[in-house]
Each structure stands twice: as C-alpha cells, then as structure tokens.
Amino acid sequence: MAFIGGGNMASAILGGLIAQGMAPAQIIVIDPGADQRAHLRATYGVRTADDVTAGCAEADTVVLAVKPQVIAEVAERVGGALKGKLLVSIAAGVPIARLEALFGPIAIVRTMPNTPALLGLGATGMFANDCVDAAQRARAKTIVEAFGLCVDLPREDLLDAVTAVSGSGPAYFYLLIEEMIRAGASLGFTREDATIMTLQTALGAASMAAQGDVPPEVLRRRVTSPNGTTHAAITPMQKDGFADMVLRAMTAFRDKAVELGRAE
C-alpha cells in the first residue's frame, strides 16, 4: 500500500492501520519533506520515498493524501503508473470525474475520513467509480474499517456533506472544548482543572450519546432541570441562534469542499 502525501490525515490513517495490525513494512509513504519522511519512519516504521512513480510501483492500493490544490501536479508526475491499481482518494471536494480526467479511467474509491482514525475511531464516507470491482471495493472497505466506521454512500455528492459533518467535525468539538476550558479558567478553576473537567465531560457526553438508545435531545433534557442552571445557560444560546450558527458553519464547510475540489 502506498500513500501519496504523508501529512496530518495520512499520519492519522497510518497510526490507525498499524495499531490494528497492518505491517508497517507493507506501507510506503511518498512525501517531498525529508524531515517529514524521517518522522514517519521513526514514528510508524513505514518505508518512505520522494519519487511518486518509484514509490507506487509495488503497491496494489494507492491512497491519495495530498491537498486538493496539489493533485494535478501529482497526476502529471505519476503519469500512467497507477494503471491496474486501486486509487483511494481522501481529498476534500475533488470529484471522481476530475480524478479520472487526471489519472485516467482507473479504479477509484473517493473517501472522506477524519483524524480520529488515529485511535481507530474514524468516521469515513466512501463512494466508488464504475471501474472498481467487487474485490477492490471489499479491499477499500477493509482498509477504511480498520481505522473506524465506514458509510458506503449511494451518491457521490453526499461526500461533500460528509466533509461538513465528520471530516471537519472534530474541529467543531475541539473549538467547543477550547472555549469551555478558557471559560472554566476565567470562572476560577486552574487551567489544569478546567481541562480535565472539560475533557471528561466531553468524553462522558459523547460516550452516552454513542450508546444510541437515547437520542441526544432526550439526554440534554435530562441534564436540564426545570428552571435550573442548564436552562439558564442553554436558553440564551438557543435564543442567540445557536442552531442557525451550526447550520451556517456546516453549509460553509460543505461549500468550501465543493470549491476546493472544483479549483483547477
């Protein structure tokens, strides 16, 4: 398996795959940064290369993990070297039609993962082109499921919505965590106490919601005693347009994914 691009998202996937038992020697990462290649070798034990054609030669599966703006340059360098291989793209917004125009009519699975893949807790959407056969589809799914859950999408355009929900989603929660820590510290906690209380609360709330038997709205109401403290906090948030803010933010993420993917 080869990765073109060894940055943040590739590292999260590598960490997840290796923790799940994939042999690092089976993985080669192509990245232009000598320091980054040394870091990847030291951290994950993978092989590295700086030349994309040589790097992909032995792989049957190639993960395209560069920024959308760099894909055309990669395609120019790689030429026809991906013929017969499975290309798994993780690039936000880049449509399969554009990948086919750049890399030729090869088997392509377009995915949108997220960084919790590092802990095997990724949430990934995927969609395959018509060149992908049953064995390649199963291989892509096995890889994705090694670092979290995989949703096989009925339409390609839903991948831009996946970017808004789960691809970028960890950042919404991190922002809330950052601000809760800051606010906790300003209410008199030490920063350390504000941090552990906030993180344990985030973990506990997410774990309860993830059990799935009680909807989040009901869980929220159970915390919200009539006319109590939670009510005093949440009511102004709702009045100040929290729901609209989340919708606008996620629509902006989705639209940016579309824009990035269409850019030449």
Ligand SMILES: NC(=O)C1=CN([C@@H]2O[C@H](COP(=O)(O)OP(=O)(O)OC[C@H]3O[C@@H](n4cnc5c(N)ncnc54)[C@H](OP(=O)(O)O)[C@@H]3O)[C@@H](O)[C@H]2O)C=CC1
């Ligand atoms: N970060 C995230 O949470 C997620 C990211 N993605 C997608 O993953 C992709 C990568 O994003 P991310 O990991 O955040 O970005 P990074 O910038 O962290 O990683 C990209 C890596 O690719 C390297 N690179 C640049 N040019 C080439 C080239 N020609 N050949 C090989 N490697 C090259 C970069 O090197 P250098 O820095 O030296 O240029 C960098 O190390 C994007 O398409 C993004 O949309 C998808 C889901 C989530």
Ligand SMILES: O=C(O)[C@@H]1CCC=N1
């Ligand atoms: O911000 C980005 O463009 C990437 C895609 C999804 C998450 N991070």
